[in-house]
Amino acid sequence: MNGADLLCDVLLANDVDVCFANPGTSEMHFVAALDRKPQMRCVLGLFEGVVTAAADGYARMADKPAATLLHLGPGLANGLANLHNARRARTPIINVVGDHATYHLKYDAPLTSDIDSLARPMSQWVGRATSADDVRGKAEAAYVAAVRERGVATLILHADAAWGEATAQTPSPVTLPTQPDFSRDALKAAAQVLKGGGRTALILGGRAMRADALDLAGRISAATGAALFTQRAARWERGAGRVTPQAVPYPIDLAVEAFKSFSTVILIGGRTPVGFFAYPGKPGDLLPQGCEVIELAGVEHDLFAVLDALAGEIGAVTTKPAGIHDFTARDLPTPTGKLTPDAMSMMVARALPEGAILVEEILTSIGKLGSLAPTMAPHDHLPLTGGSIGIGIPLAAGAAIACPDRKVVSLQADGSGMYTVQGLWTQARERANVLTIIASNRGYSILKGEMRNVGVNDFGRNARRMLDIDDPALDWCALAKGMGVEAVRAESCEDFARALTHGLRQNGPFLIEAIL
């Protein structure tokens, strides 16, 4: 067996059986090895940003990592923006990046670059397999780092490590280190604050955003009056029958307003809330002066156990959780006439099927979806986590591959959608059960708002040339057709309602271009 075979065996022994790939010459031995392992599912992306975002979407839903296969520094570079999002989502990914044979590096051949320097900013772990017998140890370390530290582990695989002969061996599953225990002192401090009656907020993230953990958070909230918040959680089980934390608003003034009355925040998988960007004269830390922060637990802890212990500590285990809604979105009225973000959001809220996966990269055309969410059928919500636009189309493909029995509805802005538009082809190739809704407003609307925030209200030619994308107008139906995805345009509420019904009935990719 060669090093590439050994790498496949390590991955499969640890139940990593999907590889999102865009290989090149230096990875041919790994491709040949994958070809000898039919139990590995290989999914091609026509661009590496598709590969990494699909791996993110897959892992968010499968609760286990996929591998990627990327070609040298430039292939990794193309995947970095969505690895940035995965890093912020704390998604486990085993990123396999080919490199030249060790002895070839000295020639500085055209495709040579400093892969470590490129990988480090977006990776929790970076390592190099420099020989065939080095592969198993490095691959297992990458797996452990991805799963236990919840992050991107980048394994650089030299070509001669892939093609070199390895000692014959049969990898077995690695024993993961146990999850770290959370601090009992922090638990006591949190419980004391919650019982003390001050204005307290829990900031939830990671697995605290699953329904069972949210139920516990809802009990704590009902018993103590504590508020529940979240910021761009990677996967949020939400909808009717579930406890719904408040999402921290994106606009800086609203975000400051949301926290101004709190004297304590307790972090349970979430982070201290900060402004997405800096603005002249506005704060970066969203918490009021003097607000105490208790770091109870991070994504590396067993967050269900943390919430369970906290609920026990304050005697809230049997308290009925507050703020749970029925599926009332089903009764929303039927909007008519001109298609608007509000109208679109109401129709989606009403029609979203139970158990759907809702991918959201829609930014300014979100309409009422945020406020309607608690009244929609129970679903998983997968947002843009790291602010690096261009994730939605491939994230939806990856989620669909992880959950073939669930409908994926992907709400996608047009500007960000163009970044990884190639992901539609992967949806078509994999017959992914994804309904993509393109909110076509033909501009970077979020940036127009930000221009106004910096005091520019009249846009000249240069500003318009950088913020409008209406010349020429993108034809999303043609783009979808070009990549094998059936599509239809909706210019009115009536069009959209028909298209939505049709698209939800398809068992495969479909796209609606919603002209807003």
Added chain:
Amino acid sequence: MNGADLLCDVLLANDVDVCFANPGTSEMHFVAALDRKPQMRCVLGLFEGVVTAAADGYARMADKPAATLLHLGPGLANGLANLHNARRARTPIINVVGDHATYHLKYDAPLTSDIDSLARPMSQWVGRATSADDVRGKAEAAYVAAVRERGVATLILHADAAWGEATAQTPSPVTLPTQPDFSRDALKAAAQVLKGGGRTALILGGRAMRADALDLAGRISAATGAALFTQRAARWERGAGRVTPQAVPYPIDLAVEAFKSFSTVILIGGRTPVGFFAYPGKPGDLLPQGCEVIELAGVEHDLFAVLDALAGEIGAVTTKPAGIHDFTARDLPTPTGKLTPDAMSMMVARALPEGAILVEEILTSIGKLGSLAPTMAPHDHLPLTGGSIGIGIPLAAGAAIACPDRKVVSLQADGSGMYTVQGLWTQARERANVLTIIASNRGYSILKGEMRNVGVNDFGRNARRMLDIDDPALDWCALAKGMGVEAVRAESCEDFARALTHGLRQNGPFLIEAIL
């Protein structure tokens, strides 16, 4: 004036008047400043890989740098693969990357990342402007680095440096340091070798690939029997009436064969030839054992002056250069029937107009174009320089913006074309005079060859799933239409001939999908 205004002024004072951009929130003050400078031409790319490749194509043809505008680490990351190519092309680019306000970095807000670590591998120079008054010095240093060191200069612009008040000032053009002188000792050594009569090769690159410099190289060759070689030069003035060096072959065995008889190579803007990739049991250094390398001059030198001095030294100034062809491609026969790479290349060779810019990212479907090149009408050849695929479509857009009076013909493989397919939109928006020819063979053919090189001849499901892109087949006419570019499909030589005539007559973007 604020720092962003000052940056615009520095750029304009140094004749940098095109900015390829994809901005975000942290760059809004720079966008507002650009909006106050109508003399700056702002060109939007819908993805940053388009932005950086267009800046490369522009600078290769304009002989001066453009600026780019990229959004934080992820925006830079998306542009890195084509910056890698620009770095290998030694193209001057002033890469402006926004970053958070200096005081905001400590919050590790979602879009924060280590921009320096990302920038360094693909940049000749990296600097940060940390205040408004720091902008001018850093911007001027970036300009000098880009032009004098011929490379990518990445200027990280903090948001508070952009919006902060700068001391009022009027930037003037910077004084560039003089070009370094080449070594007279090396010149003497080279001349001695050339006069000695051993087998000698000149490896040319950079400005040695312009017609006037090639003419001198041709005289040296005619006088001494020296062979002329080049490897992926950024811009090659070639065609009828011009001296044509031999391109080093990509296949490793042919490349080794090409150099096996030489006892000396002299580098004049070129680099020591090395294998693109390592292969088991094959050499990385293409030169035979004991071959002497004389490093006469690099791209930082005045290569015309070097060749002129060398020709003078060996008394070749008046020697008639050898190996010059007439425009005989015009007499090529008209192929008929099934469209093949050979047939396509013959039709392109015959029809390419004088002064055209030929962008080439066609890899395995190149046909006879390489051997026909010396007999074609004089043209500029812009190839993929760094091996990072996905450059052609936006490179063509940038070249067209630099040279609005010349026809750009862009030969593009389908697999690599998908990487930055969004560049078609920029072509349409800018009414770029580009004829794109997509060689649609629906597979990563180069990788299929490389798989055979590693000994795999029967591809299983996984290999096919990673190397074929025929399921679904891409519809390039639909993709082009989706981005506002008129397109036509050619399935036979007759179709292609008609489409080529039509496409060359257009004064704007047009695309031919050539089904091979």
